[in-house]
Amino acid sequence: MDDLPFDRDQGSVWTYGPLIVGVPWAPPRRLIVRATELADGLGVHLVCAFVxxxxFLAEFDAAGTRTAGSIDPQTNPESLFPAADVRSALEAVLGTPGDTWSLRVLNGSVPEALARLADSxxxxxxxxxxxxxxTRATLSRLLEQSVSxxxxxxxxxxxxVVPVP
Structure with a gap:
């Protein structure tokens, strides 16, 4: 019983921290609703995480080496605030963020960013x-594992993992 592969809180096998849901740019309603139902059932806060x-993580750069310039000569103003679209989609399903849910915006590799957020x-x-x-998704998985x-x-x-048709 002591070798269970996940953390414990007060002797149980389930911690009482928030529930993290990884949301893509266009969050599927089914994913959001199922995660909300689970968080409500557990009585925990839902953290929607868009990665x-x-x-990339600038915090690992050496001090004084960060620059604000882009290497891409073409700027796309819409890409500067992708989280605004995600937040609007989430608010359409969940209402205004507050006591029951919140949004976190992260950068980097999706699985690693979600794992860091869960740990923190x-x-x-x-x-x-x-x-x-x-076909496109299958080819992508040949190169890189799925997030799940x-x-x-x-x-x-x-x-x-919530199946999303």
């Missing part, structure tokens, strides 16, 4: 959508 994979918040579990279907598969390898807490 921008095109960004003492999350009870992480909820993600299932792998996408189609990678999370299950690197995370010590439960990972709940």
């Amino acid at each position: 921008d994979p095109s960004g 918040t003492g999350a009870s579990a992480i909820v993600v959508g299932g792998p996408r279907y189609g 598969a990678r999370l299950m390898r690197i995370q010590r807490r439960p990972v709940i």
Whole structure:
């Protein structure tokens, strides 16, 4: 019983921290509703986490080496605030953020960013959508594991996968 692969809180096998749900740019309603139902049932706060994979963690750069300039000569003003679209989609389903839910915007590799957030918040579990279907998604998985598969390898807490048709 002592070798359970996830963290404990007060002797139980389930912590009482928030529930993390990884949300893509266009969050599927089914994923959000299921995560909300689970968080409500557990009586925990829901943290919706949007990870921008095109960004990177600047905190690991040596001091004084960070620059504010882009290497991309073409700027796209819409790409500067992708989280605004995510927040609008979440508010359409959940209402205004507050006591029951919040939004976190992260950068970097999606599974690693979600795992770091779960560790820093003492999350009870992480909820993600299932792998996408189609030829393009299958080819993408040949090059890189799905978010859910990678999370299950690197995370010590439960990972709940919600099938999204």
